[in-house]
Amino acid sequence: MTPELLAARRIIRRGQVITLLGLLAAAGVYVIALRYTPVEVRQGLAQKIFYVHAPAAWGALVAFAVVGLVSILYLWLQDERLDLFAASSAEVGIAFSLVMLTTGPIWGKTVWGTWWTWDARLTLTLFLFFLFVGYLALRAAVQDHGERARFSAVVGIMGLVLVPFIHLSVYLFRTLHPQPVLLKPSAPSMPPEMLRALLSGMAAFTMLYIGFVVLRYGLARLDNLREGAGDAV
Protein backbone atom coordinates (compact mmCIF):
# COMPACT_ATOMS: atom_id res chain seq x y z
CA MET A 1 0.00 0.00 0.00
CA THR A 2 1.22 3.41 -0.91
CA PRO A 3 1.78 5.95 1.86
CA GLU A 4 -0.95 8.12 0.35
CA LEU A 5 -3.40 5.27 0.65
CA LEU A 6 -2.37 4.57 4.21
CA ALA A 7 -2.78 8.24 5.10
CA ALA A 8 -6.28 8.37 3.64
CA ARG A 9 -7.34 5.23 5.49
CA ARG A 10 -5.96 6.60 8.73
CA ILE A 11 -7.91 9.81 8.29
CA ILE A 12 -11.08 7.82 7.64
CA ARG A 13 -10.54 5.75 10.78
CA ARG A 14 -10.02 8.85 12.89
CA GLY A 15 -13.09 10.45 11.36
CA GLN A 16 -15.15 7.39 12.18
CA VAL A 17 -14.05 7.43 15.81
CA ILE A 18 -14.73 11.13 16.29
CA THR A 19 -18.11 10.80 14.58
CA LEU A 20 -19.15 7.96 16.85
CA LEU A 21 -18.05 9.94 19.90
CA GLY A 22 -19.91 12.94 18.58
CA LEU A 23 -23.09 10.91 18.07
CA LEU A 24 -22.76 9.59 21.61
CA ALA A 25 -22.28 13.11 22.96
CA ALA A 26 -25.30 14.27 20.95
CA ALA A 27 -27.36 11.50 22.48
CA GLY A 28 -26.21 12.73 25.87
CA VAL A 29 -27.37 16.21 24.99
CA TYR A 30 -30.76 14.80 24.04
CA VAL A 31 -31.05 13.26 27.49
CA ILE A 32 -29.96 16.43 29.25
CA ALA A 33 -32.28 18.61 27.19
CA LEU A 34 -35.28 16.37 27.60
CA ARG A 35 -34.94 15.52 31.28
CA TYR A 36 -32.71 18.03 32.99
CA THR A 37 -33.94 21.35 31.73
CA PRO A 38 -36.85 23.36 33.04
CA VAL A 39 -39.99 23.81 30.95
CA GLU A 40 -40.35 27.36 29.72
CA VAL A 41 -43.66 28.72 30.90
CA ARG A 42 -44.63 30.79 27.88
CA GLN A 43 -43.51 28.43 25.13
CA GLY A 44 -44.04 25.04 26.73
CA LEU A 45 -42.08 21.92 25.96
CA ALA A 46 -41.40 22.95 22.37
CA GLN A 47 -38.93 25.55 23.58
CA LYS A 48 -36.51 22.66 24.16
CA ILE A 49 -36.14 22.35 20.40
CA PHE A 50 -33.74 25.23 20.94
CA TYR A 51 -31.09 22.87 22.35
CA VAL A 52 -30.86 21.04 19.04
CA HIS A 53 -31.72 23.96 16.77
CA ALA A 54 -29.08 26.41 18.01
CA PRO A 55 -26.09 24.00 17.72
CA ALA A 56 -27.27 23.04 14.22
CA ALA A 57 -27.32 26.69 13.17
CA TRP A 58 -23.90 27.12 14.70
CA GLY A 59 -22.63 24.04 12.87
CA ALA A 60 -23.92 25.30 9.54
CA LEU A 61 -22.24 28.64 10.10
CA VAL A 62 -18.94 27.03 11.09
CA ALA A 63 -19.10 24.71 8.07
CA PHE A 64 -19.64 27.70 5.84
CA ALA A 65 -16.84 29.75 7.37
CA VAL A 66 -14.50 26.80 6.92
CA VAL A 67 -15.43 26.50 3.24
CA GLY A 68 -14.75 30.19 2.71
CA LEU A 69 -11.50 30.37 4.64
CA VAL A 70 -10.07 27.14 3.26
CA SER A 71 -10.98 28.36 -0.22
CA ILE A 72 -8.82 31.42 0.33
CA LEU A 73 -6.02 29.16 1.54
CA TYR A 74 -6.38 27.00 -1.55
CA LEU A 75 -6.07 29.91 -3.97
CA TRP A 76 -3.03 31.05 -2.06
CA LEU A 77 -1.24 27.72 -1.51
CA GLN A 78 -2.64 25.69 -4.43
CA ASP A 79 -2.67 22.49 -2.37
CA GLU A 80 -5.32 20.11 -3.71
CA ARG A 81 -5.98 18.70 -0.25
CA LEU A 82 -7.31 22.09 0.84
CA ASP A 83 -9.87 21.89 -1.93
CA LEU A 84 -10.95 18.43 -0.81
CA PHE A 85 -11.29 19.68 2.75
CA ALA A 86 -13.43 22.65 1.73
CA ALA A 87 -15.71 20.39 -0.30
CA SER A 88 -16.08 18.07 2.67
CA SER A 89 -17.09 20.95 4.89
CA ALA A 90 -19.70 22.01 2.33
CA GLU A 91 -21.33 18.59 2.33
CA VAL A 92 -21.41 18.46 6.12
CA GLY A 93 -22.81 21.99 6.08
CA ILE A 94 -25.79 20.75 4.11
CA ALA A 95 -26.61 18.23 6.84
CA PHE A 96 -26.44 20.86 9.57
CA SER A 97 -28.43 23.39 7.53
CA LEU A 98 -31.13 20.79 6.95
CA VAL A 99 -31.44 20.14 10.67
CA MET A 100 -31.64 23.86 11.34
CA LEU A 101 -34.18 24.42 8.55
CA THR A 102 -36.44 21.61 9.75
CA THR A 103 -36.28 22.15 13.52
CA GLY A 104 -36.61 25.91 13.04
CA PRO A 105 -40.05 25.88 11.38
CA ILE A 106 -41.30 23.16 13.75
CA TRP A 107 -40.35 25.37 16.68
CA GLY A 108 -41.53 28.48 14.88
CA LYS A 109 -44.98 27.02 14.35
CA THR A 110 -45.46 26.78 18.10
CA VAL A 111 -44.04 30.19 18.89
CA TRP A 112 -45.16 32.33 15.96
CA GLY A 113 -48.06 30.33 14.58
CA THR A 114 -46.53 30.04 11.12
CA TRP A 115 -44.14 27.50 9.65
CA TRP A 116 -41.88 30.07 8.04
CA THR A 117 -40.89 33.65 8.69
CA TRP A 118 -38.27 35.69 6.93
CA ASP A 119 -36.42 36.48 10.08
CA ALA A 120 -32.69 37.00 10.22
CA ARG A 121 -31.41 33.59 11.21
CA LEU A 122 -33.74 31.30 9.28
CA THR A 123 -33.24 33.37 6.15
CA LEU A 124 -29.49 33.39 6.49
CA THR A 125 -29.35 29.64 6.98
CA LEU A 126 -31.58 29.16 3.96
CA PHE A 127 -29.05 31.12 1.95
CA LEU A 128 -26.18 29.08 3.33
CA PHE A 129 -28.08 26.00 2.23
CA PHE A 130 -28.51 27.34 -1.31
CA LEU A 131 -24.87 28.32 -1.45
CA PHE A 132 -23.76 24.86 -0.29
CA VAL A 133 -25.99 23.26 -2.91
CA GLY A 134 -24.73 25.56 -5.65
CA TYR A 135 -21.14 24.89 -4.62
CA LEU A 136 -21.58 21.12 -4.76
CA ALA A 137 -23.61 21.28 -7.97
CA LEU A 138 -20.81 23.23 -9.63
CA ARG A 139 -18.28 20.64 -8.52
CA ALA A 140 -20.40 17.88 -9.99
CA ALA A 141 -20.55 19.71 -13.31
CA VAL A 142 -16.81 20.24 -13.76
CA GLN A 143 -14.64 17.33 -14.87
CA ASP A 144 -11.11 18.57 -14.56
CA HIS A 145 -9.88 18.48 -10.95
CA GLY A 146 -7.81 21.62 -11.19
CA GLU A 147 -10.62 23.62 -12.73
CA ARG A 148 -13.08 22.20 -10.23
CA ALA A 149 -10.87 23.24 -7.34
CA ARG A 150 -10.35 26.77 -8.65
CA PHE A 151 -14.02 27.35 -9.45
CA SER A 152 -15.12 25.97 -6.09
CA ALA A 153 -12.67 28.22 -4.29
CA VAL A 154 -14.00 31.27 -6.11
CA VAL A 155 -17.60 30.40 -5.22
CA GLY A 156 -16.58 29.71 -1.62
CA ILE A 157 -14.89 33.06 -1.23
CA MET A 158 -17.70 34.96 -2.93
CA GLY A 159 -20.20 33.20 -0.70
CA LEU A 160 -18.24 34.24 2.35
CA VAL A 161 -18.38 37.89 1.28
CA LEU A 162 -22.08 37.58 0.48
CA VAL A 163 -23.08 36.55 3.99
CA PRO A 164 -22.66 39.94 5.71
CA PHE A 165 -24.74 41.49 2.92
CA ILE A 166 -27.54 38.97 3.42
CA HIS A 167 -27.41 39.69 7.10
CA LEU A 168 -27.56 43.42 6.50
CA SER A 169 -30.43 43.04 4.04
CA VAL A 170 -32.51 41.02 6.44
CA TYR A 171 -31.68 43.35 9.30
CA LEU A 172 -32.81 46.35 7.29
CA PHE A 173 -35.91 44.44 6.28
CA ARG A 174 -37.13 43.27 9.65
CA THR A 175 -36.58 40.71 12.31
CA LEU A 176 -38.92 38.52 14.33
CA HIS A 177 -36.38 36.31 16.01
CA PRO A 178 -36.30 36.36 19.80
CA GLN A 179 -33.61 38.68 21.05
CA PRO A 180 -30.25 36.95 21.52
CA VAL A 181 -30.19 35.76 25.07
CA LEU A 182 -26.51 34.97 25.46
CA LEU A 183 -24.82 37.90 23.83
CA LYS A 184 -25.68 40.62 26.28
CA PRO A 185 -23.15 42.69 28.22
CA SER A 186 -24.62 41.63 31.55
CA ALA A 187 -24.98 37.99 32.62
CA PRO A 188 -26.94 35.78 30.23
CA SER A 189 -30.59 35.85 31.17
CA MET A 190 -30.96 32.10 31.02
CA PRO A 191 -31.27 29.96 34.12
CA PRO A 192 -28.11 27.87 34.64
CA GLU A 193 -29.70 24.55 33.64
CA MET A 194 -30.63 25.98 30.27
CA LEU A 195 -27.21 27.48 29.78
CA ARG A 196 -25.58 24.19 30.68
CA ALA A 197 -27.73 22.29 28.20
CA LEU A 198 -27.02 24.79 25.46
CA LEU A 199 -23.27 24.75 26.00
CA SER A 200 -23.20 20.96 26.12
CA GLY A 201 -25.11 20.95 22.87
CA MET A 202 -22.64 23.31 21.27
CA ALA A 203 -19.71 21.17 22.36
CA ALA A 204 -21.28 17.88 21.32
CA PHE A 205 -22.41 19.03 17.90
CA THR A 206 -19.10 20.76 17.24
CA MET A 207 -17.45 17.41 17.88
CA LEU A 208 -19.96 15.81 15.51
CA TYR A 209 -19.13 18.41 12.88
CA ILE A 210 -15.43 17.68 13.24
CA GLY A 211 -16.05 13.95 13.03
CA PHE A 212 -18.17 14.31 9.88
CA VAL A 213 -15.67 16.60 8.17
CA VAL A 214 -12.63 14.45 8.97
CA LEU A 215 -14.44 11.31 7.81
CA ARG A 216 -15.70 12.99 4.64
CA TYR A 217 -12.24 14.41 3.99
CA GLY A 218 -10.61 11.01 4.35
CA LEU A 219 -13.16 9.62 1.92
CA ALA A 220 -12.40 12.45 -0.51
CA ARG A 221 -8.67 11.72 -0.29
CA LEU A 222 -9.33 8.06 -0.97
CA ASP A 223 -11.62 8.76 -3.93
CA ASN A 224 -9.08 11.20 -5.27
CA LEU A 225 -6.40 8.48 -5.22
CA ARG A 226 -8.61 5.99 -6.96
CA GLU A 227 -9.52 8.50 -9.65
CA GLY A 228 -5.86 9.29 -10.11
CA ALA A 229 -5.03 5.63 -10.61
CA GLY A 230 -7.58 5.41 -13.40
CA ASP A 231 -10.30 3.48 -11.59
CA ALA A 232 -13.79 4.02 -12.90
CA VAL A 233 -15.70 6.35 -10.59
Add this chain to the structure above:
Amino acid sequence: MVEFLRLAFAIAGKDIRLELRSRTALLSAIVFSALVLVVFNFARDPTALAAVDLAPSVLWVTFAFGAVIALNRAFYVERENAALDGILLAPVPRSALYVGKLLANLAFVGVVETVALPLFVLFFNVSLGHALPGILGVTALATIGFVAVGTIFSAMVVRTRFAELMLPVLLLPFMVPPLVGAVQVTAKLLAGRPLSEMMGWLRLLTLYDIGFVTLCILVFPAVVDE
Protein backbone atom coordinates in the same frame (compact mmCIF):
# COMPACT_ATOMS: atom_id res chain seq x y z
CA MET B 1 -4.35 53.22 -15.74
CA VAL B 2 -5.13 54.73 -19.13
CA GLU B 3 -3.80 51.61 -20.81
CA PHE B 4 -5.97 49.51 -18.56
CA LEU B 5 -9.10 51.41 -19.50
CA ARG B 6 -8.21 51.34 -23.15
CA LEU B 7 -7.86 47.57 -23.01
CA ALA B 8 -11.08 47.16 -21.07
CA PHE B 9 -13.02 49.28 -23.53
CA ALA B 10 -11.45 47.44 -26.44
CA ILE B 11 -12.58 44.11 -25.02
CA ALA B 12 -16.02 45.48 -24.26
CA GLY B 13 -16.25 46.89 -27.75
CA LYS B 14 -15.37 43.55 -29.28
CA ASP B 15 -18.06 41.75 -27.30
CA ILE B 16 -20.66 44.36 -28.12
CA ARG B 17 -19.80 44.28 -31.83
CA LEU B 18 -20.04 40.48 -31.79
CA GLU B 19 -23.43 40.64 -30.21
CA LEU B 20 -24.68 43.37 -32.51
CA ARG B 21 -23.84 41.15 -35.43
CA SER B 22 -25.96 38.22 -34.29
CA ARG B 23 -28.30 40.04 -31.91
CA THR B 24 -29.73 36.78 -30.59
CA ALA B 25 -28.93 37.41 -26.93
CA LEU B 26 -30.40 40.87 -26.87
CA LEU B 27 -33.52 39.88 -28.73
CA SER B 28 -34.25 36.84 -26.58
CA ALA B 29 -33.73 38.88 -23.40
CA ILE B 30 -36.01 41.66 -24.61
CA VAL B 31 -38.75 39.32 -25.75
CA PHE B 32 -38.44 37.42 -22.50
CA SER B 33 -38.83 40.58 -20.42
CA ALA B 34 -41.90 41.60 -22.37
CA LEU B 35 -43.39 38.14 -21.84
CA VAL B 36 -42.72 38.28 -18.09
CA LEU B 37 -44.53 41.60 -17.89
CA VAL B 38 -47.50 40.20 -19.80
CA VAL B 39 -47.67 37.17 -17.52
CA PHE B 40 -47.54 39.37 -14.45
CA ASN B 41 -50.43 41.36 -15.78
CA PHE B 42 -52.63 38.32 -16.15
CA ALA B 43 -51.40 36.76 -12.96
CA ARG B 44 -52.74 39.47 -10.71
CA ASP B 45 -56.23 40.46 -9.74
CA PRO B 46 -56.59 44.16 -10.65
CA THR B 47 -59.37 44.68 -8.13
CA ALA B 48 -57.44 43.20 -5.24
CA LEU B 49 -54.13 45.00 -5.48
CA ALA B 50 -53.30 48.42 -6.79
CA ALA B 51 -50.70 48.33 -9.52
CA VAL B 52 -48.53 50.73 -7.60
CA ASP B 53 -48.18 48.35 -4.65
CA LEU B 54 -46.97 45.51 -6.80
CA ALA B 55 -45.03 47.65 -9.25
CA PRO B 56 -41.55 47.61 -7.70
CA SER B 57 -41.53 43.83 -7.31
CA VAL B 58 -42.81 43.22 -10.83
CA LEU B 59 -40.28 45.59 -12.31
CA TRP B 60 -37.36 44.06 -10.50
CA VAL B 61 -38.30 40.45 -11.06
CA THR B 62 -38.49 41.32 -14.75
CA PHE B 63 -35.09 43.02 -14.64
CA ALA B 64 -33.55 40.14 -12.71
CA PHE B 65 -34.73 37.40 -15.05
CA GLY B 66 -33.92 39.45 -18.11
CA ALA B 67 -30.42 39.96 -16.77
CA VAL B 68 -29.88 36.23 -16.21
CA ILE B 69 -30.98 35.47 -19.77
CA ALA B 70 -28.75 38.20 -21.18
CA LEU B 71 -25.76 36.97 -19.15
CA ASN B 72 -26.24 33.38 -20.20
CA ARG B 73 -26.43 34.15 -23.87
CA ALA B 74 -23.59 36.64 -23.87
CA PHE B 75 -21.08 33.98 -23.01
CA TYR B 76 -22.35 31.50 -25.54
CA VAL B 77 -21.36 33.94 -28.23
CA GLU B 78 -17.88 33.79 -26.78
CA ARG B 79 -17.72 30.04 -26.66
CA GLU B 80 -19.11 29.51 -30.10
CA ASN B 81 -16.41 31.67 -31.51
CA ALA B 82 -13.74 30.06 -29.35
CA ALA B 83 -12.65 33.60 -28.89
CA LEU B 84 -11.84 33.41 -25.24
CA ASP B 85 -8.86 31.13 -25.73
CA GLY B 86 -7.42 33.53 -28.24
CA ILE B 87 -7.68 36.46 -25.89
CA LEU B 88 -6.10 34.54 -23.06
CA LEU B 89 -2.99 33.89 -25.15
CA ALA B 90 -2.45 37.60 -25.55
CA PRO B 91 -0.68 39.36 -22.68
CA VAL B 92 -3.82 41.09 -21.49
CA PRO B 93 -4.01 41.71 -17.74
CA ARG B 94 -6.83 39.59 -16.39
CA SER B 95 -8.40 42.50 -14.56
CA ALA B 96 -8.77 44.41 -17.82
CA LEU B 97 -10.38 41.34 -19.35
CA TYR B 98 -12.86 41.16 -16.51
CA VAL B 99 -13.71 44.85 -16.57
CA GLY B 100 -14.13 44.68 -20.34
CA LYS B 101 -16.58 41.81 -20.02
CA LEU B 102 -18.32 43.57 -17.16
CA LEU B 103 -18.80 46.68 -19.28
CA ALA B 104 -20.12 44.64 -22.20
CA ASN B 105 -22.55 42.76 -19.96
CA LEU B 106 -23.66 46.02 -18.36
CA ALA B 107 -24.38 47.34 -21.83
CA PHE B 108 -26.43 44.23 -22.70
CA VAL B 109 -28.41 44.24 -19.49
CA GLY B 110 -28.76 48.01 -19.74
CA VAL B 111 -30.40 47.69 -23.13
CA VAL B 112 -32.79 45.05 -21.82
CA GLU B 113 -33.73 47.29 -18.91
CA THR B 114 -34.10 50.31 -21.18
CA VAL B 115 -36.65 48.41 -23.24
CA ALA B 116 -38.38 46.76 -20.28
CA LEU B 117 -38.93 49.96 -18.31
CA PRO B 118 -41.17 51.77 -20.82
CA LEU B 119 -43.04 48.51 -21.45
CA PHE B 120 -43.58 48.25 -17.73
CA VAL B 121 -44.90 51.81 -17.55
CA LEU B 122 -47.16 51.07 -20.49
CA PHE B 123 -48.59 47.75 -19.29
CA PHE B 124 -49.02 48.69 -15.67
CA ASN B 125 -50.09 52.27 -16.03
CA VAL B 126 -47.60 53.42 -13.45
CA SER B 127 -46.58 57.05 -13.70
CA LEU B 128 -42.91 57.49 -12.89
CA GLY B 129 -42.79 61.26 -13.20
CA HIS B 130 -40.69 62.79 -10.47
CA ALA B 131 -39.33 59.39 -9.48
CA LEU B 132 -37.68 58.71 -12.84
CA PRO B 133 -34.15 60.01 -12.13
CA GLY B 134 -34.10 58.15 -8.84
CA ILE B 135 -35.29 54.96 -10.45
CA LEU B 136 -32.67 55.22 -13.16
CA GLY B 137 -30.05 55.75 -10.48
CA VAL B 138 -31.04 52.82 -8.32
CA THR B 139 -31.36 50.64 -11.42
CA ALA B 140 -27.80 51.44 -12.38
CA LEU B 141 -26.58 50.81 -8.84
CA ALA B 142 -28.28 47.45 -8.43
CA THR B 143 -27.49 46.28 -11.95
CA ILE B 144 -23.77 46.84 -11.47
CA GLY B 145 -23.94 44.56 -8.45
CA PHE B 146 -25.53 41.54 -9.97
CA VAL B 147 -23.88 41.86 -13.36
CA ALA B 148 -20.49 41.96 -11.63
CA VAL B 149 -21.18 38.60 -10.01
CA GLY B 150 -22.98 37.29 -13.07
CA THR B 151 -20.00 38.03 -15.31
CA ILE B 152 -17.70 35.89 -13.22
CA PHE B 153 -20.15 33.04 -12.87
CA SER B 154 -20.99 32.93 -16.55
CA ALA B 155 -17.26 32.74 -17.26
CA MET B 156 -17.17 29.68 -15.04
CA VAL B 157 -20.24 27.83 -16.12
CA VAL B 158 -19.97 28.30 -19.85
CA ARG B 159 -17.83 25.22 -20.17
CA THR B 160 -19.71 23.05 -17.72
CA ARG B 161 -22.59 20.68 -18.30
CA PHE B 162 -26.02 22.19 -17.76
CA ALA B 163 -24.59 25.68 -18.05
CA GLU B 164 -28.00 27.35 -18.40
CA LEU B 165 -29.09 25.77 -15.15
CA MET B 166 -25.87 26.36 -13.25
CA LEU B 167 -25.82 30.11 -13.79
CA PRO B 168 -29.15 30.88 -12.06
CA VAL B 169 -28.45 28.33 -9.33
CA LEU B 170 -25.19 30.04 -8.46
CA LEU B 171 -26.23 33.59 -9.19
CA LEU B 172 -29.63 33.95 -7.53
CA PRO B 173 -28.42 34.03 -3.91
CA PHE B 174 -26.04 36.79 -4.95
CA MET B 175 -28.80 38.76 -6.59
CA VAL B 176 -30.83 39.02 -3.41
CA PRO B 177 -29.14 41.95 -1.63
CA PRO B 178 -29.14 44.18 -4.74
CA LEU B 179 -32.71 43.09 -5.54
CA VAL B 180 -34.03 43.71 -2.05
CA GLY B 181 -32.35 47.10 -1.94
CA ALA B 182 -33.60 48.02 -5.40
CA VAL B 183 -37.19 47.02 -4.69
CA GLN B 184 -37.24 48.89 -1.41
CA VAL B 185 -35.78 52.05 -2.87
CA THR B 186 -38.03 51.88 -5.95
CA ALA B 187 -41.09 51.49 -3.73
CA LYS B 188 -40.12 54.48 -1.65
CA LEU B 189 -39.35 56.55 -4.74
CA LEU B 190 -42.73 55.77 -6.26
CA ALA B 191 -44.40 56.68 -3.01
CA GLY B 192 -42.54 59.99 -2.94
CA ARG B 193 -40.77 59.25 0.33
CA PRO B 194 -37.84 61.47 1.39
CA LEU B 195 -34.29 60.46 0.58
CA SER B 196 -33.43 59.95 4.24
CA GLU B 197 -35.62 56.86 4.36
CA MET B 198 -33.60 55.16 1.66
CA MET B 199 -30.11 55.89 2.90
CA GLY B 200 -29.63 52.53 4.56
CA TRP B 201 -30.55 50.67 1.39
CA LEU B 202 -28.51 52.94 -0.85
CA ARG B 203 -25.50 52.38 1.34
CA LEU B 204 -26.08 48.63 1.10
CA LEU B 205 -26.21 48.82 -2.69
CA THR B 206 -23.10 50.97 -2.96
CA LEU B 207 -21.12 48.82 -0.56
CA TYR B 208 -22.20 45.71 -2.43
CA ASP B 209 -21.07 47.14 -5.75
CA ILE B 210 -17.69 48.26 -4.48
CA GLY B 211 -17.12 45.05 -2.57
CA PHE B 212 -18.06 42.63 -5.31
CA VAL B 213 -16.51 44.42 -8.26
CA THR B 214 -13.25 44.50 -6.32
CA LEU B 215 -13.55 40.87 -5.28
CA CYS B 216 -14.42 39.74 -8.78
CA ILE B 217 -11.40 41.54 -10.23
CA LEU B 218 -9.24 39.77 -7.65
CA VAL B 219 -10.56 36.26 -8.28
CA PHE B 220 -11.10 36.45 -12.04
CA PRO B 221 -7.56 35.19 -12.83
CA ALA B 222 -8.37 31.99 -10.93
CA VAL B 223 -11.31 31.45 -13.26
CA VAL B 224 -9.56 31.89 -16.59
CA ASP B 225 -6.00 30.83 -15.95
CA GLU B 226 -4.84 27.21 -15.84
Add this chain to the structure above:
Amino acid sequence: MPFETPQNGGFLLAAYVVAAVIYLAYAGSLFMRAGRAMREAGRGGSGAGGP
Protein backbone atom coordinates in the same frame (compact mmCIF):
# COMPACT_ATOMS: atom_id res chain seq x y z
CA MET C 1 -52.27 33.84 35.92
CA PRO C 2 -54.83 33.48 33.11
CA PHE C 3 -52.05 32.26 30.78
CA GLU C 4 -51.70 28.51 30.25
CA THR C 5 -48.51 26.81 29.13
CA PRO C 6 -49.25 25.34 25.66
CA GLN C 7 -49.25 21.55 25.26
CA ASN C 8 -46.82 21.13 22.38
CA GLY C 9 -44.79 18.09 23.34
CA GLY C 10 -45.63 16.57 19.96
CA PHE C 11 -43.70 19.28 18.20
CA LEU C 12 -40.74 18.73 20.47
CA LEU C 13 -40.74 15.04 19.67
CA ALA C 14 -41.09 15.67 15.94
CA ALA C 15 -38.17 18.09 15.89
CA TYR C 16 -35.88 15.84 17.91
CA VAL C 17 -36.74 12.84 15.76
CA VAL C 18 -36.22 14.70 12.49
CA ALA C 19 -32.84 16.02 13.65
CA ALA C 20 -31.73 12.59 14.84
CA VAL C 21 -32.80 11.02 11.55
CA ILE C 22 -30.85 13.56 9.50
CA TYR C 23 -27.68 13.19 11.55
CA LEU C 24 -27.86 9.41 11.72
CA ALA C 25 -28.69 9.06 8.04
CA TYR C 26 -25.76 11.24 7.09
CA ALA C 27 -23.43 9.39 9.45
CA GLY C 28 -24.67 6.10 8.06
CA SER C 29 -24.11 7.18 4.48
CA LEU C 30 -20.57 8.31 5.30
CA PHE C 31 -19.75 5.05 7.02
CA MET C 32 -21.13 3.00 4.15
CA ARG C 33 -19.28 5.02 1.52
CA ALA C 34 -16.07 4.80 3.53
CA GLY C 35 -16.45 1.06 4.04
CA ARG C 36 -17.00 0.46 0.35
CA ALA C 37 -14.12 2.71 -0.67
CA MET C 38 -11.70 1.08 1.73
CA ARG C 39 -12.64 -2.40 0.58
CA GLU C 40 -12.15 -1.48 -3.06
CA ALA C 41 -8.92 0.32 -2.32
CA GLY C 42 -7.66 -2.70 -0.44
CA ARG C 43 -8.48 -4.96 -3.39
CA GLY C 44 -7.25 -2.90 -6.28
CA GLY C 45 -4.94 -0.44 -4.60
CA SER C 46 -2.11 -2.61 -3.37
CA GLY C 47 -0.77 -3.15 -6.87
CA ALA C 48 -1.76 0.17 -8.37
CA GLY C 49 1.07 2.30 -6.93
CA GLY C 50 0.43 5.86 -8.03
CA PRO C 51 2.79 8.60 -9.19
